[in-house]
Amino acid sequence: MPQRPKTLTPSRGPLDLFGSEVRRYRELGKLSLAQLGNQIPYSSSMISAVERGESGCERIFAEECDRVLDTREALTHLHDGLFDGRTAAFPEHFADWPQYETTAETLRSYQPLVIHGLLQTPSYAEVLLYGDQQAVQSRIDRQIILTRNEPPPPRLIYILPERVLRSRVGTAAVMYEQLHQLADAVSRRLSVQVIPDGAPHPGNLGGFTIATLPGNLQTAYTLSEPHGRILDGLSELERLHQRFADISTYALPAELSAALIKEIAEELWKP
Structure with missing residues (x-):
């Protein structure tokens, strides 16, 4: 049985907010984690960790997702605003x-x-x-x-x-x-x-x-x-x-x- 997606609260912090937007655009694009992972240089497990707000990511991750999901650079713009172009370096338990x-x-x-x-x-x-x-x-x-x-x-x-x-x-x-x-x-x-x-x-x-x-x-x-x-x-x-x-x-x-x-x-x- 597939794992139930983690419920995210974007107001909790930048990791949850960014992850919720990646998941939203992926689902709008009707792609599974595996299907998105086949089109960008990141594994489905990495994408899943980002979507759950449990891992940060490099700016290029946002750029690749924008390219495949046709978001008009929405995720890259969000990443820049939240992380100033850097990896979201704080672990989940410290992020807030x-x-x-x-x-x-x-x-x-x-x-x-x-x-x-x-x-x-x-x-x-x-x-x-x-x-x-x-x-x-x-x-x-x-x-x-x-x-x-x-x-x-x-x-x-x-x-x-x-x-x-x-x-x-x-x-x-x-x-x-x-x-x-x-x-x-x-x-x-x-x-x-x-x-x-x-x-x-x-x-x-x-x-x-x-x-x-x-x-x-x-x-x-x-x-x-x-x-x-x-x-x-x-x-x-x-x-x-x-x-x-x-x-x-x-x-x-x-x-x-x-x-x-x-x-x-x-x-x-x-x-």
């Missing part, structure tokens, strides 16, 4: 979160393993993303929210354990650049606070970010296996707020944290 980051008034984040994505250098991100340049660029593009003028940037309160600063990602030069950029990012609207090694704290259950949106609405993104998820339940958010408050009591003030970050950079990672 950048929109929350963009609209957030405050972000409270605890990350116990690596530097927060909004504060990563391109070189540091490249190591974590195994050299995928499109994914790296998408991650770096998210950082524009921290330097924009209108609307004002979100207030970011970021806590991390000292061991993140001492855990090597890439070369010593990569770490040196990353730590100095992290320390220099501290400002009136961006707080970086380090939990010194040896300080016991309740932050061993994984990383998370809480976004406070206009109207005091809130949502959160938590890291878990096999992948992260977005939460909006009141009881879940209350528990995360309490955990963040508990963790923050063990962190150094931002000014002392910036000094510690630079000290570790010079002592441990200076090339």
Whole structure:
């Protein structure tokens, strides 16, 4: 029995929107997944993943679909508008979160393993993303929210354990650049606070970010296996707020944290 098509909600995010339009034009053209796959250089399984909103695609995918389905470049135009000509690099479970980051008034984040994505250098991100340049660029593009003028940037309160600063990602030069950029990012609207090694704290259950949106609405993104998820339940958010408050009591003030970050950079990672 053929698999029932996944119900898509285009308003959920760019992957669902683009996928729903590919499916709509394919069905208007009266082609099956296999029939479309026979006419473009992509497999039916790849087309299916795009239609389900579970995979991004290159711009040429949209161009090939436009050619076969006679859409008058509708899919290419949509791809450019949604992804600025790049692959939709965010996985399905994360695809909606950048929109929350963009609209957030405050972000409270605890990350116990690596530097927060909004504060990563391109070189540091490249190591974590195994050299995928499109994914790296998408991650770096998210950082524009921290330097924009209108609307004002979100207030970011970021806590991390000292061991993140001492855990090597890439070369010593990569770490040196990353730590100095992290320390220099501290400002009136961006707080970086380090939990010194040896300080016991309740932050061993994984990383998370809480976004406070206009109207005091809130949502959160938590890291878990096999992948992260977005939460909006009141009881879940209350528990995360309490955990963040508990963790923050063990962190150094931002000014002392910036000094510690630079000290570790010079002592441990200076090339």
